[in-house]
């Protein structure tokens with residue numbers, strides 16, 4: 001959480017002292033830079049540009065400026081530069097100290113985009129710019145300063161004195177001189193001494209004689225050139241599209257050719273071949289020498305998926321979270337230089353500095369990971385929308401389960417729907433069986449695999465097929481339960497039940513990572529004999545191994561997938577048929593395309609359903625429909641078994657029927673009735689502090705101020721709450737929240753700006769605002 005804004009601290013940058021007459025230069029003579037800083041206050045500061053920088057400094061440059069009372073040097077971003085405006089108040093300005101990069105990091109469009117983000121997500125421009133530039137670019141990782149040598153200026157060498165000196169050069173110096181003469185570019189000391197076959201002495205002597213000169217330059221020295229490593233990847237031809245894909249592509253091509261910023265919601269059922277449509281649309285923009293950005297959830301950045309792009313295009317940059325600073329810097333430079341055709345990456349790749357962007361694609365657009373949970377709390381989908389508008393390029397939002405947000409825009413005809421309702425090669429959608437576990441004898445005996453699912457797995461495995469089991473809880477048991485008082489053991493810092501991890505015999509908090517040996521007695525009532533209840537992936541793995549001893553089973557969750565590349569290893573083993581049963585958390589629910597998977601089991605469909613969350617139903621539908629889609633992708637067909645204690649729940653029923661349209665209709669009806677998103681916007685204000693009563697009282701105060709301001713300014717913003725947050729205690733802090741709700745998001749933004757900077761502060765209590773939150777916990 002960021003600190004509340006402290007307006008007063010930032011007022012003194014432009015010193016409003018009485019200027020001396022000679023300082024009262026006429027406005028036109030002043031050359032000023034507009035600078036923003038990475039602070040929570042959204043303000044632009046003016047700095048004087050010294051004469052020596054006037055020709056160099058441009059908007060988009062990173063600079064160093066003196067800031068605050070102590071004039072501490074701080075990095076900042078130049079967002080504008082030029083002669084002072086006529087009405088610029090006459091005050092004494094501080095001076096820009098240094099320009100930090102040789103070239104600006106942002107062009108005009110990126111400045112506009114980031115300004116928009118600051119407005120839309122209620123943070124400062126400086127915070128947004130700071131987040132857009134990777135750390136590796138800021139610290140110029142993987143580069144070093146080198147000294148380059150070249151001959152002195154021709155006019156100097158042509159002089160009589162020089163000619164005489166050259167005439168009399170000793171052999172080694174002569175060799176150095178000749179080496180530079182025949183070189184086409186300046187040389188490093190190493191290159192030069194090698195080429196002349198001497199040490200550094202003769203070079204220094206020549207320099208003393210002013211026959212050669214040197215200068216310093218920053219150069220890249222990347223050891224790990226990702227693209228060189230992958231250059232040998234076998235190139236493959238594009239597939240021949242089926243009629244559905246052709247229709248989809250044609251619509252997209254029309255927008256590309258017309259340079260329209262149209263947004264397409266590509267609703268294609270699982271296995272309908274959306275990726276091939278993306279690839280061929282990208283083919284078109286690449287043929288114009290333009291670049292495409294493809295956003296995918298981090299977890300989809302698997303070698304399998306990346307291979308699909310690398311085998312089709314010459315230069316693909318993959319931006320995943322395991323990149324080193326210097327790799328990231330290397331990619332940024334290459335992208336900015338226009339050398340990369342396709343940029344594939346998670347959320348932040350939406351900011352890739354492609355100079356001639358032609359297309360943006362968001363795959364699996366329903367994924368919540370496209371929203372950033374720290375400031376700036378932007379949603380990559382909305383940023384992509386804005387960028388597509390600024391660059392006049394189309395945006396494709398692809399999913400088998402579009403968000404209701406996108407769906408409403410389709411209904412309102414703001415976005416264009418493209419439907420692909422059939423799987424490729426006329427494959428049928430898998431048959432989904434909903435299994436009511438309430439009367440299952442196995443489940444009653446505390447097993448997790450019920451009778452029907454067990455039989456289904458036996459058949460599938462017996463016929464040589466592979467199985468995916470999905471369970472969204474990691475660990476062994478999600479609760480330690482006390483018979484004495486009926487409570488479960490909570491994390492000492494969070495209001496969250498501890499999960500037992502049997503492999504390490506630890507009770508772990510999945511929110512703050514607290515862990516300890518499980519207590520033998522209930523910390524609440526002191527009774528002995530705590531019970532481990534419920535099933536997580538570890539326990540499921542044990543059960544599978546016991547029930548299917550002849551088959552190889554692999555667990556995939558964030559506990560087993562800690563190492564770099566572990567994800568890839570498991571998926572490769574699964575693809576190669578070395579693993580029969582893959583079980584895991586939502587990691588295995590997405591994008592996987594394995595034709596030999598003939599059965600998918602959803603072990604407990606209800607885990608998402610009972611969350612106190614507006615989006616619980618939508619998320620349940622998405623997860624089940626997505627995980628169900630992992631089967632039946634080959635000729636052997638496929639089946640899905642969904643175990644649930646709520647077999648009549650619409651989200652589950654509709655997912656079983658692969659019926660997005662009717663789920664959307666049902667759920668949108670509810671949302672409309674409640675005037676909930678997507679029919680309105682929420683902004684969530686979350687407060688936290690060490691003492692519950694204080695947080696509660698302060699939440700009440702803030703919400704009252706906002707409510708009064710809304711009334712005074714006649715803004716139709718409703719305040720819902722305050723109330724304790726669903727996780728009332730997290731990492732030792734008590735948490736309260738309330739929502740600002742309005743049909744028009746502008747009214748929320750206006751209201752916040754109205755009160756921002758005037759809100760009271762309370763010692764020890766922090767608060768943030770999250771516009772269009774996806775996480776309500």
Ligand SMILES: Nc1ncnc2c1ncn2[C@@H]1O[C@H](COP(=O)(O)OP(=O)(O)OP(=O)(O)O)[C@@H](O)[C@H]1O
Pocket residue numbers: 239240241242245268269270271272273274275276399400424425590591592593629
């Ligand atoms: N025109 C085509 N002819 C033959 N095979 C195709 C064609 N288009 C796609 N495929 C294949 O169909 C499979 C499924 O395609 P893809 O993974 O793109 O589906 P998808 O729509 O992204 O599914 P999901 O939403 O489940 O990830 C892939 O193995 C792909 O190679």
Ligand SMILES: [Zn+2]
Pocket residue numbers: 491492493494496509510511512513514731
């Ligand atoms: Zn905790």
